[in-house]
Amino acid sequence: MTQYQKALAGEITPEMEIVANNEHLPAELIREEVAAGRLVIPANRIHLKKGLVPVGIGISVSTKINANLGNSPVAGDVEKELEKVHCAVQYGADTIMDLSTGDEIDRLRQNMIDNVAVPVGTVPIYQICEELDDILDMTPQNILDAVEHQAQQGVDYMTIHCALLQRHLPLVKSRITGIVSRGGSLTAKWMAVHKEENPFYTHFGELCEIMADYDVTWSLGDGLRPGCLHDASDAAQFGELSVMGELTIKGRKAGTQVMIEGPGHVPMDQIEMNIKRQIDVCHGAPFYVLGPLVCDIAPGYDHITSAIGGAMAAMYGAAMLCYVTPKEHLGLPNSEDVRNGVVTFKLAAHAADVARHRIGARDRDDELSRARYSFDWQKQFELSLDPQRAYSYYKEARGEKACPNPDDPNRERFCSMCGPKFCAMKITDDLKRILEEIQ
Amino acid sequence: MTQYQKALAGEITPEMEIVANNEHLPAELIREEVAAGRLVIPANRIHLKKGLVPVGIGISVSTKINANLGNSPVAGDVEKELEKVHCAVQYGADTIMDLSTGDEIDRLRQNMIDNVAVPVGTVPIYQICEELDDILDMTPQNILDAVEHQAQQGVDYMTIHCALLQRHLPLVKSRITGIVSRGGSLTAKWMAVHKEENPFYTHFGELCEIMADYDVTWSLGDGLRPGCLHDASDAAQFGELSVMGELTIKGRKAGTQVMIEGPGHVPMDQIEMNIKRQIDVCHGAPFYVLGPLVCDIAPGYDHITSAIGGAMAAMYGAAMLCYVTPKEHLGLPNSEDVRNGVVTFKLAAHAADVARHRIGARDRDDELSRARYSFDWQKQFELSLDPQRAYSYYKEARGEKACPNPDDPNRERFCSMCGPKFCAMKITDDLKRILEEIQ
Numbered sequence: 069m070t071q072y073q074k075a076l077a078g079e080i081t082p083e084m085e086i087v088a089n090n091e092h093l094p095a096e097l098i099r100e101e102v103a104a105g106r107l108v109i110p111a112n113r114i115h116l117k118k119g120l121v122p123v124g125i126g127i128s129v130s131t132k133i134n135a136n137l138g139n140s141p142v143a144g145d146v147e148k149e150l151e152k153v154h155c156a157v158q159y160g161a162d163t164i165m166d167l168s169t170g171d172e173i174d175r176l177r178q179n180m181i182d183n184v185a186v187p188v189g190t191v192p193i194y195q196i197c198e199e200l201d202d203i204l205d206m207t208p209q210n211i212l213d214a215v216e217h218q219a220q221q222g223v224d225y226m227t228i229h230c231a232l233l234q235r236h237l238p239l240v241k242s243r244i245t246g247i248v249s250r251g252g253s254l255t256a257k258w259m260a261v262h263k264e265e266n267p268f269y270t271h272f273g274e275l276c277e278i279m280a281d282y283d284v285t286w287s288l289g290d291g292l293r294p295g296c297l298h299d300a301s302d303a304a305q306f307g308e309l310s311v312m313g314e315l316t317i318k319g320r321k322a323g324t325q326v327m328i329e330g331p332g333h334v335p336m337d338q339i340e341m342n343i344k345r346q347i348d349v350c351h352g353a354p355f356y357v358l359g360p361l362v363c364d365i366a367p368g369y370d371h372i373t374s375a376i377g378g379a380m381a382a383m384y385g386a387a388m389l390c391y392v393t394p395k396e397h398l399g400l401p402n403s404e405d406v407r408n409g410v411v412t413f414k415l416a417a418h419a420a421d422v423a424r425h426r427i428g429a430r431d432r433d434d435e436l437s438r439a440r441y442s443f444d445w446q447k448q449f450e451l452s453l454d455p456q457r458a459y460s461y462y463k464e465a466r467g468e469k470a471c472p473n474p475d476d477p478n479r480e481r482f483c484s485m486c487g488p489k490f491c492a493m494k495i496t497d498d499l500k501r502i503l504e505e506i507q
Numbered sequence: 508m509t510q511y512q513k514a515l516a517g518e519i520t521p522e523m524e525i526v527a528n529n530e531h532l533p534a535e536l537i538r539e540e541v542a543a544g545r546l547v548i549p550a551n552r553i554h555l556k557k558g559l560v561p562v563g564i565g566i567s568v569s570t571k572i573n574a575n576l577g578n579s580p581v582a583g584d585v586e587k588e589l590e591k592v593h594c595a596v597q598y599g600a601d602t603i604m605d606l607s608t609g610d611e612i613d614r615l616r617q618n619m620i621d622n623v624a625v626p627v628g629t630v631p632i633y634q635i636c637e638e639l640d641d642i643l644d645m646t647p648q649n650i651l652d653a654v655e656h657q658a659q660q661g662v663d664y665m666t667i668h669c670a671l672l673q674r675h676l677p678l679v680k681s682r683i684t685g686i687v688s689r690g691g692s693l694t695a696k697w698m699a700v701h702k703e704e705n706p707f708y709t710h711f712g713e714l715c716e717i718m719a720d721y722d723v724t725w726s727l728g729d730g731l732r733p734g735c736l737h738d739a740s741d742a743a744q745f746g747e748l749s750v751m752g753e754l755t756i757k758g759r760k761a762g763t764q765v766m767i768e769g770p771g772h773v774p775m776d777q778i779e780m781n782i783k784r785q786i787d788v789c790h791g792a793p794f795y796v797l798g799p800l801v802c803d804i805a806p807g808y809d810h811i812t813s814a815i816g817g818a819m820a821a822m823y824g825a826a827m828l829c830y831v832t833p834k835e836h837l838g839l840p841n842s843e844d845v846r847n848g849v850v851t852f853k854l855a856a857h858a859a860d861v862a863r864h865r866i867g868a869r870d871r872d873d874e875l876s877r878a879r880y881s882f883d884w885q886k887q888f889e890l891s892l893d894p895q896r897a898y899s900y901y902k903e904a905r906g907e908k909a910c911p912n913p914d915d916p917n918r919e920r921f922c923s924m925c926g927p928k929f930c931a932m933k934i935t936d937d938l939k940r941i942l943e944e945i946q
Contacts, residue, residue: 140926169929197928237942244876246935250925253934260941295932296876297861297869335869336822336862362818362858364872364879367887368896372811372851376818376858379801383775397879398897399904412811419801419815422736423775430736430774433803437683437735440803440836448806457807458837465838486689487579489636490608493734495692496685502699503676 070283071109073323075102083109083116087124092427101128105316106352107387108225108325110163110187110285115222121185123162125327125387126354127347130426131417132388134189134356135161135410138168138176140400146176152406153180159410159454163388165189165227169198169250178221187224189287193251203254208267212274219282226284227329228275229255229291230268231311236292239304245295248332252291272315276322285325287356288312293332296364300334301342313349327354330386334360339377343384354387361392370396371409375416382420389413411454418453441493443481509722510548512762514541522548522555526563531866540567544755545791546826547664547764549602549626549724554661560624562601564766564826565793566786569865570856571827573628573795574600574849577607578615579839585615591845592619598849598893602827604628604666608637608689617660626663628726632690642693647706651713658721665723666768667714668694668730669707670750675731678743684734687771691730711754715761724764726795727751732771735803739773740781752788766793769825773799778816782823793826800831809835810848814855821859828852850893857892880932882920 074081080095084102087109088095101107107126116122125132135156139149153164163186166177173195181188192214197203200210215226229251237256240246247253259266268275279286292308294300312328319326328350334342339360346355359374360381366373374392382389393401393409401409421429432451439447445462452458482491513520519534523541526548527534540546546565555561564571574595578588592603602625605616612634620627631653636642639649654665668690676695679685686692698705707714718725731747733739751767758765767789773781778799785794798813799820805812813831821828832840832848840848860868871890878886884901891897921930 140929169926194929240935241939241942244873245880245932246939248931250929250931253931253938257934257938257941260938297872298876336818336858363854363861364876365857365890366850366854366892368891368893368900369850369854372814373854373858375811376815376855379775379815380819395900395904398900411805411808415802415805415808415812416815418804419775419812422802433736434683437737437803441684451804452807453805454807461807461834461837465834487608490579490633490689492687492689492692493684495696496679499692499696499699500680500685502696503680
């Protein structure tokens with residue numbers, strides 16, 4: 069039985085207990101949320117045996133972030149990718165997706181699953197495409213085999229583009245950037261040439277059986293997500309979304325856990341509408357968004373354009389944000405890009421948790437602010453999302469004089485932004501004493 | 508007469524014409540907005556003579572961004588600061604504030620004003636404090652002299668903390684980070700020790716006369732802006748805001764142009780309320796926000812925490828965003844930090860312009876997206892906010908094989924993220940042809 073089926077049966081699983089504990093929420097609430105389909109716990113039985121620490125993804129728990137990794141035929145060897153995986157986890161990625169399309173896909177994936185305690189996701193069509201000479205040769209059996217193979221490896225959730233149908237294809241014609249989902253475009257090409265319905269859709273029931281066997285969570289892929297502002301919220305995107313809504317119900321009937329992937333590139337004024345519409349159409353299934361990027365003119369800075377959209381999406385109810393690195397649209401990220409992407413999305417997710425008034429979400433902010441006000445530089449760095457970077461910037465600005473140790477009588481009660489005479493916090497500290505004497 | 512007085516008299520000034528032209532709006536609309544106090548054109552007569560290109564700041568025109576520069580007693584010589592000024596303007600800063608508190612303030616400022624065509628702002632109390640042994644020695648005459656001196660130099664707008672009153676001081680006690688505005692804390696200390704009302708408030712009328720003489724625009728400083736999430740939207744902040752509302756009316760009566768400074772650190776769920784309240788309380792005066800930062804736990808990444816808040820603030824009606832660099836809270840920025848801060852805020856401001864449906868705001872996004880879809884790398888870079896960085900990332904990922912020239916038959920129709928076999932845009936391009944053949 070899957071987490072969903074057990075939740076429906078009233079059972080609180082050990083995985084639900086762990087999630088409840090980590091989220092500081094009652095286990096019964098977690099069970100109720102899983103049973104309602106509003107929370108998923110992607111935890112393949114096989115990965116669980118190998119040390120997976122279950123993570124809850126849903127509107128009632130803290131916002132999660134995913135880091136996409138994996139090599140491509142043009143870049144990235146296995147060892148380098150594994151280095152990046154560890155970097156992503158170190159900086160706080162809640163899940164990892166292996167999007168490898170290059171060599172040694174199996175070895176890389178098995179390594180990831182065996183060595184990371186966070187849930188691992190994949191997009192099975194990548195391996196199918198890699199192993200065939202031409203995606204047009206893909207058969208339904210290839211699909212079932214690939215999904216079963218990856219489930220056996222211990223993959224916790226899979227992005228499969230089941231909801232892109234024949235009737236949606238003509239809707240893409242008026243777009244500027246067509247289909248920007250790799251899985252979506254491969255599937256669409258297969259459908260267009262063979263003039264057949266999407267095989268992932270027609271074989272959804274059989275796929276559900278495999279998913280249920282291992283308790284692999286669905287991440288219903290949005291093959292028609294917009295790839296630029298112009299294409300956002302169009303008939304293609306929402307046409308696919310309504311099929312996702314149907315499949316959510318079918319997936320639940322088959323006992324599987326279902327989450328939904330979302331855009332993409334969306335102007336800020338359409339984000340709230342997009343999230344509310346997804347939650348409504350997909351019966352409360354957790355929403356896993358890619359960005360969204362709020363403008364198209366900042367290649368090299370798309371971790372930021374997408375963190376703006378991601379923070380807003382999470383505030384309005386998205387459950388997981390897929391990170392974007394500064395290299396988006398330009399190339400595969402290196403470790404430093406992964407670090408920048410992960411920390412950027414951690415801060416966006418955290419800001420949303422604060423905005424949604426999640427329990428204890430602001431405690432760390434308050435603690436860091438107290439450390440800041442008392443010039444306890446060391447504690448301020450420790451409480452930071454990226455202590456090393458905060459310290460290195462401080463040190464760079466202060467040079468050899470930097471002295472963050474709170475026990476040192478020579479530590480600075482100012483930073484180089486203002487210097488001692490102009491430090492507002494130092495002045496207010498004086499002021500507080502003055503006010504106390506007066507009143 | 509000031510721009511405001513001329514607008515009230517029905518006159519369309521050459522400066523309004525320039526603003527109208529740059530914003531693709533009718534000059535009469537600009538005049539109306541200036542007359543209503545919803546738009547300011549900070550243009551000191553003296554800077555105008557030296558080549559200032561007037562900029563409009565208000566809800567009806569595109570969102571502007573400001574870059575704070577200037578040395579501190581601990582860091583930054585004049586030549587290095589001027590380098591940063593040019594870097595900020597190159598990457599698109601719409602205005603520059605000279606916040607120098609170190610040596611040679613006058614020479615640095617005069618150099619800025621003489622050499623940049625964008626409006627220059629200052630915080631006069633910094634120079635007052637620098638020139639006195641102790642801020643407690645400050646007299647009203649010091650204040651009037653400093654403001655007149657800087658107005659004569661050609662400063663276009665000045666941040667002065669006039670609205671922080673005696674009755675607000677006790678409200679600061681319950682805060683975690685007290686007063687984080689340097690000008691606010693200096694003023695508060697003076698007020699607390701002398702037990703006198705804020706001299707910038709008591710001499711507001713005389714200050715208005717100087718401002719009107721040169722047409723220096725008020726930037727009513729928020730001395731009590733919150734310095735952490737905990738302190739946001741508290742009685743101190745809103746107490747000062749209501750005095751800003753009174754002073755807006757007084758300033759307009761004296762013929763001056765008025766804009767209002769805003770927070771600071773604000774949780775995302777309070778941003779819309781903050782902006783609407785400011786617009787309401789301050790009678791539509793343009794709102795110039797510092798961030799706001801949406802969480803406190805990301806030192807080293809505060810250009811991003813603040814760009815999230817800034818983009819949202821601008822979407823809800825803020826007129827100008829003050830950039831924040833990655834060094835915020837840690838030290839003075841170097842040129843690379845300035846570049847990161849400026850580009851980050853340009854993209855945030857731009858995203859807000861798109862979200863507000865400002866005329867033509869999305870054109871550049873659409874054009875870049877078309878270039879992206881047709882693998883015209885060179886055009887994609889040219890349309891980017893930071894072409895150099897986009898190109899360098901692309902080149903880094905592609906190595907020596909990089910070939911962005913659209914006329915070169917060998918140029919890549921993919922990037923290293925996906926490689927040729929998995930490039931969604933390339934596949935959709937194939938797909939489009941297939942669909943056209945079919946239908």
